[in-house]
Every structure is written in structure tokens, then in C-alpha cells.
Amino acid sequence: MANQGNISDQDKAMEHVKGLIRCFQDFPKPGISFKDICPILKDPCTLKTVTDVTSDHIRKNVGQIDAIIGLEARGFLFGPQIAMNLGIAFIPIRKSGKLPGPTIKVSYSKEYGEDVFEMQEDALKPGQKVVVFDDLIATGGTLVAACDLVKSAGCEVKQCIALLELEELNGKAKLSVPCHVLIKL
Numbered sequence: 001m002a003n004q005g006n007i008s009d010q011d012k013a014m015e016h017v018k019g020l021i022r023c024f025q026d027f028p029k030p031g032i033s034f035k036d037i038c039p040i041l042k043d044p045c046t047l048k049t050v051t052d053v054t055s056d057h058i059r060k061n062v063g064q065i066d067a068i069i070g071l072e073a074r075g076f077l078f079g080p081q082i083a084m085n086l087g088i089a090f091i092p093i094r095k096s097g098k099l100p101g102p103t104i105k106v107s108y109s110k111e112y113g114e115d116v117f118e119m120q121e122d123a124l125k126p127g128q129k130v131v132v133f134d135d136l137i138a139t140g141g142t143l144v145a146a147c148d149l150v151k152s153a154g155c156e157v158k159q160c161i162a163l164l165e166l167e168e169l170n171g172k173a174k175l176s177v178p179c180h181v182l183i184k185l
Contacts, residue, residue, distance in 0.1 A: 013049045018183045020046065021164065035164055035185065037135060041077060050182065051078055054161060055085035057180055058131055062158050066128040067091045069157075071117075071146055072098070074135035078163065082133060091123045091130070093146050104152055108145035117145050119153065126154030137162040137179065140171030147177060 020039040027034040040046050058065065067089040070079025076092060083090035096105065096116035103118040124130070132146050137160070147157045157177045165172065165181040172179045 010053055014053065014182055017046055017050060018185075021183070021185070035136060035166075037074065037077075037163065047078075047081075050163065051081040051085060053182065054078070054082050054133070057161070058082070058086060058159075061180070062131060064129065065131055065158055067124065067130045069093055069119075069130050069132040069146060069150060071132070071134040071142055075133050078135070079133045091119065093117050093119050093132075093149060104149060106145050106149040106152065108141055108148075110141055115145075117142075117149050119149055124150070124153045124155045128155045129158050130155055132157055132160045134160070134162050136164040136166070137171040137181065138166045138169045140169075140174035143171070143179070144174050147175065 017040060022036040022039065024034040024036055026032065040050060065088060068079045068083040068086070069091050070076050070093070072092065072094045080090045092099070094117070096118055099118050099120050102121040104121055105116050105118050107114055107116050130150055132143060132150065134143055134146070137143055143160050143162070147160065150157050160175055160177055160179040162179065162181050163183060165184050167184050172181070
């Protein structure tokens with residue numbers, strides 16, 4: 001019975017989080033409906049709810065991992081706190097040219113062109129297990145690229161987690177690993 005109460009409490013909390021998300025039409029370019037998560041970040045209790053719910057999900061459903069991988073840029077807003085909650089490393093994946101030292105790279109296609117993700121060459125050791133976190137999954141392209149980059153380092157992606165999912169774009173179908181979403185839009 002206690003679990004049902006906790007699930008209900010989490011569901012209510014995530015409904016509150018969902019209610020804070022704002023949409024801006026035609027930003028940053030015509031035809032895009034930008035999902036603004038800044039109201040979540042302005043409220044420390046709500047931010048803590050998101051990171052705690054995510055951390056609890058990982059503990060209960062993913063098992064032992066070595067790092068949280070966060071994607072530039074909004075994955076950086078949640079990933080470090082999730083990693084701290086779990087007592088593990090946070091590893092950033094950034095756009096090309098933003099990380100010092102030797103990096104490994106992967107190119108990927110976006111709706112409006114090509115892009116490159118990079119990770120520092122020594123960020124992970126072969127065989128490590130990770131969760132990849134991003135704020136939003138739309139077409140799935142950035143999460144697929146991040147998973148490919150992690151795999152090229154000889155590591156295993158146990159799961160991808162996204163705060164938001166644009167369900168109609170079916171981006172999760174492109175992933176070769178499980179993907180957990182906190183809020184479906």
C-alpha cells in the first residue's frame with residue numbers, strides 16, 4: 001500500500017512540474033514549439049523533485065552505474081545533481097570545440113543540419129556503465145548520437161532518461177537502449 005501512495009505522490013509532483021513548462025511558438029526558428037523549463041529551475045523544491053524522482057528511478061530500475069552523462073546544454077542543469085544524489089561521476093557531452101584536451105567525437109543529423117558531439121577521451125574507462133540524461137527527446141537524434149559516442153568509448157549505456165518527450169515524434173523508437181521519460185507531452 002505504501003508504494004501506491006508514493007507512486008501517487010510522485011505522479012502528483014510530476015503533474016505539478018508539467019504545469020510549469022511553457023511553450024514558445026516559432027522559437028528559436030519558425031515551426032519550432034520551444035519547451036521552456038526555466039520555471040522548474042526557478043523553484044528549488046521543484047528542481048529537487050525532478051532530480052530526486054530521477055535518482056530514485058535509477059536506483060530502483062537501472063542498477064549499479066558509474067556515471068551520469070549529461071547532454072549540452074540543458075542536460076547539464078539536472079545531470080550533476082542526479083550524479084551527486086547517486087554518489088557517482090557526471091560526464092558532460094558537448095558540442096564540438098567546447099572541451100579541452102583530446103576528445104572523441106560523433107557526427108549526427110538534426111532537423112536543420114549536421115552537428116558534432118564530443119566527450120573528453122579520458123572521461124570514461126572501457127566497461128563502465130552509464131545513464132544518459134537529456135531534458136527532451138523529440139526525434140531521438142541527439143540521444144542516439146550520445147549513445148553512439150559512449151559506446152565508442154567501450155562503455156555500456158544502461159538507459160536513457162529524458163525529462164520531457166514529444167510523443168508524436170516517436171524518438172524513443174530510434175534508441176537501441178531503454179528510455180525512461182518523466183513527462184510526456
